[in-house]
Amino acid sequence: MMSLTHFDQRGEAHMVDVGDKAVTRRRAVAEGRIRMDAATLALIQQGGHKKGDVLAIARIAGIMAAKRTSDLVPLCHPLSLTRVAIDLDAREGESGVYCRATVETQGQTGVEMEALCAVQVSLLTIYDMCKALDRGMEMTDVRLVEKLGGRSGHWTREPAQASC
Numbered sequence: 001m002m003s004l005t006h007f008d009q010r011g012e013a014h015m016v017d018v019g020d021k022a023v024t025r026r027r028a029v030a031e032g033r034i035r036m037d038a039a040t041l042a043l044i045q046q047g048g049h050k051k052g053d054v055l056a057i058a059r060i061a062g063i064m065a066a067k068r069t070s071d072l073v074p075l076c077h078p079l080s081l082t083r084v085a086i087d088l089d090a091r092e093g094e095s096g097v098y099c100r101a102t103v104e105t106q107g108q109t110g111v112e113m114e115a116l117c118a119v120q121v122s123l124l125t126i127y128d129m130c131k132a133l134d135r136g137m138e139m140t141d142v143r144l145v146e147k148l149g150g151r152s153g154h155w156t157r158e159p160a161q162a163s164c
Helices: 038-046 054-067 112-130
Strands: 024-035 081-091 096-107 138-148
Touching: 024 112, 038 081, 038 096, 038 112, 054 081, 054 096, 054 112, 081 112, 096 112, 112 138
Parallel strands: none
Antiparallel strands: 024 096, 024 138, 081 096
């Protein structure tokens, strides 16, 4: 049985030592969505929100979140990221916005937390900007889709689970 890496032999929390790990290309992709009233989505699509372009601001927020993940998640290593891409897609059929974050680095530890954090903060930013219109928005399905690099290699979510 695998053990949790963020606990030492005494059960105390610690930051994992990655000093002896090889530097490799690392990539993680995460996704999530926020559902909302059709009128709220229409306002976002039309660019009529008085606070500005909701999706552009959410994209920047996601990039910033990926860069600051180690400030938010106590045992995450600060990383030098080489790429952060936030794709936001307004989907009328789902009455919501789909978010996909891709994060990359050359390093000794993975970027899964950075990708997940980027999705969460992008969706939270949409909620924040639109909450005066629609407090019932719901953020759902935030999950890791793909992870590449390191000792564990390449992992992808089963296609049936990753469909949007």
